[in-house]
Ligand SMILES: Cc1cc2nc3c(=O)[nH]c(=O)nc-3n(C[C@H](O)[C@H](O)[C@H](O)COP(=O)(O)OP(=O)(O)OC[C@H]3O[C@@H](n4cnc5c(N)ncnc54)[C@H](O)[C@@H]3O)c2cc1C
């Protein structure tokens with residue numbers, strides 16, 4: 306980009322967002338166009354960089370994520386110029402971005418990677434916390450250190466990690482579903498995991514192939530913090546490992562799960578007193594609940610009629626893409642989940658504007674075994690592929706959809722187990738036309754495969770199953786496995802020998 310006197314700076318490529326999607330996109334553009342300046346405009350003072358990237362198998366990947374000062378990125382890629390300022394306005398018809406520091410940038414091609422923010426059960430209630438970035442995680446830790454009881458609402462990734470990690474504080478976990486972890490597991494897997502949740506003490510964390518989160522080149526003491534909670538980058542794998550997630554009590558873990566319910570109302574202490582209703586103590590057994598004599602700062606009334614007092618509530622109820630600012634004056638097509646719709650070339654509905662990561666909604670016809678989930682891995686893949694598409698468009702070349710969108714593949718860790726989910730691991734979108742095959746050894750491993758017409762469509766692998774590569778191949782090649790029947794999961798048969 307070149308400055309144009311006191312007016313707008315002009316250039317070929319601009320990227321908004323210093324999270325994984327934006328940084329990966331800027332890096333790829335910088336590598337493809339070494340003689341062009343790439344503008345990376347980001348509201349946060351630190352950027353997220355992928356390091357030690359390793360392709361573990363065809364679609365599973367392993368990498369570390371480092372939070373770095375932007376100067377390190379500029380050092381690695383001298384043609385990336387990081388502008389640390391929030392975008393105030395996008396004028397897509399003029400190909401112009403206006404930032405909060407009063408500057409303007411004219412682009413030829415732009416990629417929006419502004420991420421998402423927590424979708425809270427209620428906005429503006431100081432007792433309801435969301436967790437997204439370093440600031441909000443630290444605020445949570447600080448509040449937890451003073452807490453005796455909290456209520457966690459939501460049943461996805463964050464809730465699963467929190468309820469397992471929190472110590473010295475009673476946790477009432479309210480979920481809409483019948484079983485825990487509905488975004489990753491079915492009831493069978495949930496049953497397998499529950500003993501870990503109720504175990505008296507936690508084990509040493511296992512090492513597993515999953516992304517690792519570190520902070521590089523930033524002194525802990527003088528560490529820059531995001532200017533504002535809403536604009537920091539999303540945390541990611543192992544985000545809780547540096548945090549001391551302990552309440553005021555000396556016990557290890559106390560989690561009570563309320564299933565099939567939602568939050569009906571949240572009452573502040575004064576409102577609750579006026580209501581003259583009864584709240585409950587922390588249940589000791591299934592039916593062992595008593596009226597609570599303690600006065601709490603806030604009360605949660607559940608749709609099952611129960612009321613629990615607590616110090617605060619964590620709303621771990623998903624995310625909503627950061628789009629409002631970009632919609633103002635721009636006629637973007639928006640998906641049902643609130644993201645900017647992108648086609649198979651990561652192109653939004655507006656000319657020369659692309660989007661990647663949590664902000665976008667994949668609106669192309671997906672492969673039968675891929676779906677979008679707002680995950681770190683997908684943010685990296687989309688950022689990289691968006692840059693490839695921008696480059697191809699700029700050079701008038703054609704490009705095929707990236708292979709990473711052929712199969713949904715995610716490695717993570719829950720309750721200290723390695724967890725690999727592949728394809729339609731919960732039979733998403735398959736209706737009733739599918740079969741499940743299971744293999745489970747209590748406390749050791751849980752293997753589930755989803756079959757349709759003799760073909761493997763998805764799998765959940767919990768524990769050290771070593772099956773991920775074989776199953777990845779079986780899902781990708783859609784081989785007819787009818788002849789193998791139950792042998793597919795027979796632990797006495799080395800399944801790899803069959804198919805290698
Ligand atoms: C607590 C937690 C745990 C998670 N754990 C996992 C996990 O184990 N595995 C996994 O795969 N994923 C995990 N995720 C999800 C993962 O972190 C996100 O999917 C991923 O980081 C999204 O990357 P992104 O680049 O799209 O967005 P973000 O990381 O949110 O980055 C957005 C960037 O845009 C900038 N920005 C926003 N608005 C503006 C603006 N107006 N102007 C300029 N800049 C702006 C922000 O400052 C930020 O730099 C977790 C998320 C959370 C919150």
Ligand SMILES: NC(=O)c1ccc[n+]([C@@H]2O[C@H](COP(=O)([O-])OP(=O)(O)OC[C@H]3O[C@@H](n4cnc5c(N)ncnc54)[C@H](O)[C@@H]3O)[C@@H](O)[C@H]2O)c1
Nearest residue numbers: 459460461462463464481488567621622623624679680717
């Ligand atoms: N290990 C991992 O892979 C990991 C860990 C943490 C977070 N993440 C990702 O970070 C993002 C944020 O995590 P998250 O856990 O907030 O989101 P999520 O999308 O994983 O889960 C949201 C949960 O909230 C529930 N929910 C939604 N609205 C609700 C309401 N009004 N009342 C009660 N429950 C409600 C949903 O049923 C779902 O269980 C997600 O994209 C998630 O995939 C991933």
